[in-house]
Amino acid sequence: MKGNATLTLPAPAKLNRMLHIVGKRPDGYHELQTLFQFLEHGDTLHFRLRDDDAITLSPQLDGVSAEDNLIVRAARLLQGTVGQPLPGVDIALEKRLPMGGGLGGGSSNAATTLLALDHLWQLNLDTDTLATLGLTLGADVPVFVRGFAAWGEGVGERLVPAPLDTPWFVVVHPGVSVSTAGVFGHPQLTRDTPLISMSRALQGGHNDCEAVVRRLEPGIGEVIDLLRQHGPAMLTGTGACVFCPIEEEAAALELEREILYGIARHAYPDRWSVFGARGCNISPLHQALNRLRVSSSTGVS
Numbered sequence: 001m002k003g004n005a006t007l008t009l010p011a012p013a014k015l016n017r018m019l020h021i022v023g024k025r026p027d028g029y030h031e032l033q034t035l036f037q038f039l040e041h042g043d044t045l046h047f048r049l050r051d052d053d054a055i056t057l058s059p060q061l062d063g064v065s066a067e068d069n070l071i072v073r074a075a076r077l078l079q080g081t082v083g084q085p086l087p088g089v090d091i092a093l094e095k096r097l098p099m100g101g102g103l104g105g106g107s108s109n110a111a112t113t114l115l116a117l118d119h120l121w122q123l124n125l126d127t128d129t130l131a132t133l134g135l136t137l138g139a140d141v142p143v144f145v146r147g148f149a150a151w152g153e154g155v156g157e158r159l160v161p162a163p164l165d166t167p168w169f170v171v172v173h174p175g176v177s178v179s180t181a182g183v184f185g186h187p188q189l190t191r192d193t194p195l196i197s198m199s200r201a202l203q204g205g206h207n208d209c210e211a212v213v214r215r216l217e218p219g220i221g222e223v224i225d226l227l228r229q230h231g232p233a234m235l236t237g238t239g240a241c242v243f244c245p246i247e248e249e250a251a252a253l254e255l256e257r258e259i260l261y262g263i264a265r266h267a268y269p270d271r272w273s274v275f276g277a278r279g280c281n282i283s284p285l286h287q288a289l290n291r292l293r294v295s296s297s298t299g300v301s
C-alpha cells in the first residue's frame with residue numbers, strides 16, 4: 001500500500017426507468033420490479049490515504065452528521081469487515097446530486113467508497129461480498145457496486161443485466177421532497193401490480209409511486225405534466241426528481257435551456273433545478289475503474 005495514495009472516482013446518479021410494487025414482505029419492506037440505469041452525471045469523490053487510521057469527510061452535508069453519512073458508514077463498514085489494521089483516509093466530496101431526489105446519490109456515494117477503498121487498501125474483495133455489504137447500507141447500493149444497468153427484483157438486490165436504450169434525459173428536481181418511508185407507508189399505495197418479465201418491462205412500464213407522490217406533493221405532479229408534453233416522463237424512485245427521455249442530445253439540451261429560461265423569468269418556480277445527461281448501461285464508476293486497471297497493467301496513466 002503506497003503511503004498517501006490518492007484516487008478520484010465518480011458517484012453517478014441512477015434512474016428507475018420503471019418501478020412496479022409487487023408485494024410487501026413480513027418485515028414491512030416492499031418487493032419491487034424495476035429497471036435501473038445510470039446517468040453520465042453525478043458526484044465526485046476524492047480519496048487520500050492517511051498515516052493514521054482516522055476517516056475524515058469534507059465538506060459535511062447539511063442535516064447529515066459525519067457519523068450518519070453513508071460515505072463514512074461505508075468506509076467504517078469495510079474497515080471493520082477486514083479485521084486487520086488499515087490506514088485511514090481523507091475523503092472529499094463534490095456534491096452535485098440533489099439529496100432525497102430519487103437519484104440514489106447517497107447509495108452511489110457509499111458504493112464508490114466501498115470500491116475505492118477496496119482498491120486503495122488492496123483488499124481484492126469480490127463483487128458479491130461488496131454488494132452484500134452495501135445492501136446493509138441501503139437498498140440501492142448493490143446496483144451501484146455491480147455497475148451494470150439492471151432488471152432489479154426483491155428490494156432491488158436481485159439484479160440481472162438489462163439491455164436498455166441509452167437516450168439523453170432531462171431531469172427536473174421540483175425543489176420539494178417526499179420521504180421514501182412516507183410513500184411506502186401510504187395507505188393508498190398500489191402494492192399488488194402483477195409480476196411481469198424483464199422483456200415486457202423493456203417495452204415500457206410505469207412508476208407505482210406516482211399517484212401517492214402527486215397526492216403528497218402536487219408540485220411534483222406539475223413537473224410530470226410539463227415534461228409529458230415532451231416525452232414519456234416518469235418519476236425516479238419515490239421522487240422527487242422527474243426525468244424525460246429525449247433521443248437527441250441537441251433536443252435534450254434545448255429542453256434543458258427552455259426550462260432554465262422559464263425558471264429565470266418566473267414562469268416556473270425558482271426552487272426548480274434541471275440538468276441534462278446521457279443514460280449509460282455501464283456505470284461511469286466502473287468505466288473509471290476499468291481505465292485504472294488498463295493503465296496500471298500497461299503502465300500508462
Ligand SMILES: C[C@](O)(CO)[C@H](O)COP(=O)(O)OP(=O)(O)OC[C@H]1O[C@@H](n2ccc(N)nc2=O)[C@H](O)[C@@H]1O
Pocket residue numbers: 016028029030031032034102107137138139140141154155156180181184236237238
Ligand atoms: C425506491 C428506490 O429508490 C428504488 O430504487 C429504493 O428502493 C429506495 O431505496 P433507499 O432510498 O435506499 O431506501 P431505504 O433507505 O432502504 O428505505 C427507506 C424506507 O422506505 C421503505 N422501503 C424502502 C424500500 C423498499 N423496497 N420498501 C420499503 O418499504 C422502508 O420503510 C424503509 O425504511
Ligand SMILES: Nc1ncnc2c1ncn2[C@@H]1O[C@H](COP(=O)(O)OP(=O)(O)OP(=O)(O)O)[C@@H](O)[C@H]1O
Pocket residue numbers: 061063064068069070071098099100101102103104105106107108109110140180237238239240
Ligand atoms: N453521502 C450522502 N449523500 C446523500 N445523502 C446522504 C448521504 N449520506 C447520508 N445521506 C442521507 O440519505 C438520504 C437519502 O439520500 P439520497 O440522495 O440517496 O436519496 P435518494 O436519491 O432519494 O435515494 P433513493 O433513490 O435511494 O431513495 C438523505 O436525505 C440524507 O439524509
